[in-house]
């Protein structure tokens with residue numbers, strides 16, 4: 342399937358065209374891979390963005406649409422990559438592609454590596470892991486989630502995710518569902534955000550999150566009702582001494598510039614206020 346035009350907003354049928362073409366013939370060092378399954382990711386839309394700056398080259402008009410795939414080598418002129426080998430690669434949305442190991446053929450599927458009885462200490466005997474490899478074990482979803490949780494997320498002053506509350510947007514999605522579970526396994530309290538009650542049930546009942554927020558749900562209240570309810574609750578909690586409201590009050594209109602700049606030097610603690618006049 343080749344890209345015919347850069348989508349304007351939503352991707353429409355005429356942006357891509359399904360072509361009938363001959364199966365490629367490999368030259369020395371090349372293989373032909375028959376695609377089994379393609380990973381479909383939000384980044385496909387980014388890849389279709391033409392000249393807009395992005396993290397990889399855009400798919401050009403006329404190119405086969407890019408996708409990460411699992412497939413089986415059906416023709417080979419490469420001794421290390423024989424016919425029958427299952428591979429993960431940038432195959433694209435197509436039946437067959439010409440593969441160059443190390444370029445668009447990325448790695449052999451876990452199943453091929455079972456001759457080494459264990460990988461990473463996990464017994465994978467007898468399991469067909471090719472799709473798992475495509476989705477979660479390879480370059481995309483699983484590693485994105487793992488990297489986000491283990492390398493980008495900075496546990497707060499406690500220094501450990503175990504004691505944190507983690508909010509996962511897209512919590513029922515591919516990356517989000519893995520990230521949320523990794524946080525749960527580390528002992529965090531996890532709140533997932535997703536659209537619809539079904540996804541919310543999935544997050545709490547299946548993924549084991551502690552709470553779910555359905556961002557599409559109507560609260561049944563109009564905005565003003567909600568605002569009043571919120572004000573009453575905040576005020577009551579403050580009057581009961583249950584809510585700490587830290588204020589940092591400075592004096593004098595003439596000090597406005599120095600006071601406002603406290604916000605950018607971190608000189609304020611709590612809500613910064615400027616007392617301009619004292620009431621009689």
Ligand SMILES: NC(=O)c1ccc[n+]([C@@H]2O[C@H](COP(=O)([O-])OP(=O)(O)OC[C@H]3O[C@@H](n4cnc5c(N)ncnc54)[C@H](OP(=O)(O)O)[C@@H]3O)[C@@H](O)[C@H]2O)c1
Pocket residue numbers: 382383384480481482483485511512513514515516517534535536537540
């Ligand atoms: N796939 C990867 O390996 C990968 C790698 C790096 C970064 N990412 C990024 O991670 C994010 C999630 O990707 P994913 O592959 O895991 O996809 P995903 O979460 O499985 O699917 C996308 C989800 O986004 C939600 N969504 C769609 N439109 C929305 C909107 N307007 N507002 C709020 N939510 C909306 C929908 O869930 P609801 O029904 O809950 O709205 C939809 O199911 C994306 O931003 C993607 O670019 C993905």
